[in-house]
Amino acid sequence: MESWKVNLISVWFGCFFTGLAISQILPFLPLYVSQLGVTSHEALSLWSGLTFSVTFLVSAIVSPMWGSLADRKGRKLMLLRASLGMAIAILLQAFATNVWQLFFLRAVMGLTSGYIPNAMALVASQVPRERSGWALSTLSTAQISGVIGGPLLGGFLADHVGLRAVFFITAVLLTVSFLVTLFLIKEGVRPTVNKADRLSGKAVFATLPYPGLVISLFVTTMVIQLCNGSIGPILALFIKSMSPDSNNIAFLSGMIAAVPGVSALVSAPRLGKLGDRIGTARILIATLGCAVVMFFAMSFVTSPFQLGVLRFMLGFADGAMLPAVQTLLLKYCSDQVTGRIFGYNQSFMYLGNVAGPLMGASVSAIAGFRWVFIATAIVVLINLWQLLVMLRRSRQREARV
Incomplete structure (x- = not known):
């Protein structure tokens, strides 16, 4: 092998x-x-x-x-x-x-x-x-x-x-x-790098053909984690508000929290392979668009079952998002700086992990549970727009070269 x-x-x-x-x-x-x-x-x-x-x-x-x-x-x-x-x-x-x-x-x-x-x-x-x-x-x-x-x-x-x-x-x-x-x-053997040859953070981005697009992908990583985490603080309370007489809220919450992971397991390798054939950027754009639709739809649910179905459907898109970002980062950086770029991307991922629950808790306190889903959808939509702009600019530059 x-x-x-x-x-x-x-x-x-x-x-x-x-x-x-x-x-x-x-x-x-x-x-x-x-x-x-x-x-x-x-x-x-x-x-x-x-x-x-x-x-x-x-x-x-x-x-x-x-x-x-x-x-x-x-x-x-x-x-x-x-x-x-x-x-x-x-x-x-x-x-x-x-x-x-x-x-x-x-x-x-x-x-x-x-x-x-x-x-x-x-x-x-x-x-x-x-x-x-x-x-x-x-x-x-x-x-x-x-x-x-x-x-x-x-x-x-x-x-x-x-x-x-x-x-x-x-x-x-x-x-x-x-x-x-x-x-x-x-x-395997890695080439040694002298202290004088180590790149500064600014020099790392200077080696990239499209630094603006790479930063846009970092932001996309943060938004993906933000939309995964924003629902966490309110999920059990939202389910309880829809089923006040239920005596198994904890079990329902656990099931609905975990169900996107099941569909993500199914979709991730398949959409990754499809991205290798038709273009990873297309997969990322399509899955972000799907997430916008799903989060808007979740704000209208009237039962835990409906919420579970929509979160299951969201998982199919969710499984492809982060791998698609990482594949695009790999495409737009050299082996010399891959570790640095993936490290920066991980920082944005952790920031999303912190910002998501904070946003969810704040919005629910101010406007109610359903507005958390709407606010999350709006954030993903804005990110989708800025990513489309950066991808179009990079394609235009490629066409001119």
Whole structure:
């Protein structure tokens, strides 16, 4: 088997364990915060939000640095650093005795992040360019699978073995990811880069044929994550408002939250392969347009079933969006700066993770639940327009050359 195929299979499992490990802690994080002595409703909401978002904020800051180091020292080293670093940070969270310790360790966890973007960059640098869309889309199914399975596994384990034990199990999963990376992934010899030859951030963008388009794709990544996260804070409350007599709101919310991941698993590799044939930009534009329609439609639903159906349909588009952005970034940058570009893109992804829930909570407080869907649709629509403008400009420049 070709080495890039072996690496693709290996990092698939690494990304799956990473997605599983990170997501299985999130559902019960507020419960753990309350176990650490935070009792009042206001303080619990505040500390839950802070401990959740500090990981993404720190990750957004350090991702370009890790991307730069990956270009110089190799991506396998960054995969080993991220998996082992996260395993240690999560293991220590099991021993936290107050909320300040948990907050600090969640920040350290953000500092050690970067497994998935470096896995993407490794595969992108080795796979034949004509198959990059399929390969990156296939790799994205690993994280999607982990994010679907994580909350279910985490909730089950928390009920049966206790909250602290879940941190131990999560650390073991990340150690497995470390061992898979150590023994199975082969990167090959990388050219050494002298300190004098390292590119500054400005010089990185100077090497790009279409820097404006690349920045537009960064913004698109942020918007994709924003629209995924904006519904999170209000989902359970919105479902309860539609079914006030239901006694299984938590189960319904979990199902409706997870259902887009199921359809994304089906669509991601297929749309990635289609993008390799007809053009990745077309797939990205079509899926963003589909998302606009779905979010507008969600603002009119009258039952949880209708919401679940629309979110399932949204998942088909959702599965192709981020891989399409990453494939286009790969197309418009050289191997010399791939790690830096993917690092910047990851920063925008983390910013979207922070901005989405903030927007959703703010809009619902001011205007009501249904306006969250409308506001999200408007944000995606504005992004779609600016992306179309930048793509048209790049095509016009290509035609003139």
